[in-house]
Amino acid sequence: MTDTIPAPRDWAPAQGNAAELAEKYGLSVSGARPPLGEYVRQLWGRRHFIAAFSSAKLTAQYTQAKLGQVWQVATPLLNALVYFFIFGVLMNTRRGMNTETYVPFLVTGVFVFTFTQSSAMAGVRAISGNLGLVRALHFPRAALPVSFALQQLQQLLYSMLVLFVVLISCGHMPKASWLLVIPVLMLQFVFNTGLALVLARMGSKTPDLAQLLPFIMRTWLYASGVMYPLVYNLKRAHAAPWLIDVMSANPAAVYIDLMRYALMGHLKTSPLPHHVWPLAVGWALAVGIGGFVYFWKAEERYGRG
Template sequence: MDGAPAPAPDSQPSAAEIAARYGLKVSGARPTLVQYIRQLWRHRFFINEFARAKSQSRYTQARLGQLWQVATPLLNALVYYLIFGLLLGTSRGVPDYIPFLVTGVFIFTFTQTSVLAGVKAIAGNRGLIRALHFPRAALPLAFTLVQVRQLLMSMGVLLAIVMIMGQVPSWSWLLAIPALFLQAVFNAGLALIVARLGSKVTDLAQLLPFVLRTWMYASGVMYSIAIMAQDAPFAIKLLLDLNPAAIYIDLMRFALIDSFTSAQLPPHVWALALGWALVAGIGGFLYFWKAEEQYGRD
């Protein structure tokens, strides 16, 4: 009326202030690391049952069913024996070549299938992620558990082949238990890493088979690294010695095959196996947990 400024309207509280006032939290917000581990422990039965269901349903359309879990690596070993062992001669200088080869194929297949299953753990289960609330790491861990169960089934066949080819059970066979445990932790870490990457880059699932095939050729599955790399430069030898896939394969060969001695193992092999398990397991878990709130939102 007389030129005085109009009173300012009452300021409205922001959404953040309202949420704080009523104790509201962001839906799907990432929990703390300790909370996340506790959530995973509470969902351990879900992980186990999900893995069991996946194991049973994987070969339901195949006539031989779950026998393919064993038949597939056996057929691969046969092909590698014909091509590499006979035609290319990588069996020369390798005693007990068939147990040597079959052990390498079965152990590398454990890592290979864990990675290939892990890359689709999030991208292939978006409906489940959006429908239910659970720690997303349960999925890649469940898929790793599927591969562990398949490996345990395959181990019976592997041990039978090793014994048929002349190996006698001994106390050294017990070394297979810690070796497989460390490899399982390593595989779980890789599965968590590729699960996060695969949730954003769906084409990664198409690229990984080529990466894994190259990794297999560098891991001494079909040949002896100690023989093939004896004249290689120091840097190449070091890379081959540090290759985690080759480390776990060598530990299993050392455990099961008498002619595979400690002289063929890289230095500090058990420390390397433990180190890779811790780096991949802990690092993969932390890497996956960091993006927990992003899964299923795109």
């Protein structure tokens, strides 16, 4: 006796009921994007993983170097030393600032910009550089770029201790305005996290972006007044007023200006631009929230193909 294979038309009712059965028993498509609210709850549920992962990455970053974690502080300090020699000594772009003012001015700018730069560079590889983890485990993919941004925040906190020593050694004693460092860092962290999320999605689709990004970041560095008072130099160059407004409103320059104001007060050659606090909050909310939503919309595509 032979079994009778049902004709294709006999399969149709079973196939038609598949969606109803899946809904009845709470089944969902593997890797499907959850609703935004549920996604946020899942990400919050992985907060301990995010913190542990960022700490582990930070510890492992310099394990092959003999000086180990010292490089967390030494790298931005060496960058500041190079910039001081080129821009402060050879090109004399400090515009009337003495050494006691220019050194903390420069070191602050380098440390703050490095925070954003490192978050962007880590974010662009967050998915493409961790495909094994993405494909092996089920978790909100946003946990990776968020953890990398948190890693850079932890590294900056080590650098801030050195920055305080530099400030005090140059005669800038602690004062109440130093407390503003906390909201400035939190706003910049939200901005950096959103930027890392945007670049993580773009880098997952176009890995070559990681090769192009250093050139973009270098251009951004020179356009953000890290080594020189931005607005002061633009005015000396007789730049158009609209160009001055646009350049001073760029987010890296905004967070650098706020940090310098918090630590050094008003500087004659680098005054705090008008509406800088609303700009700082606006950039953080726009890029932080917008970047999160932009990343979430492609959740089901990460690690595929």
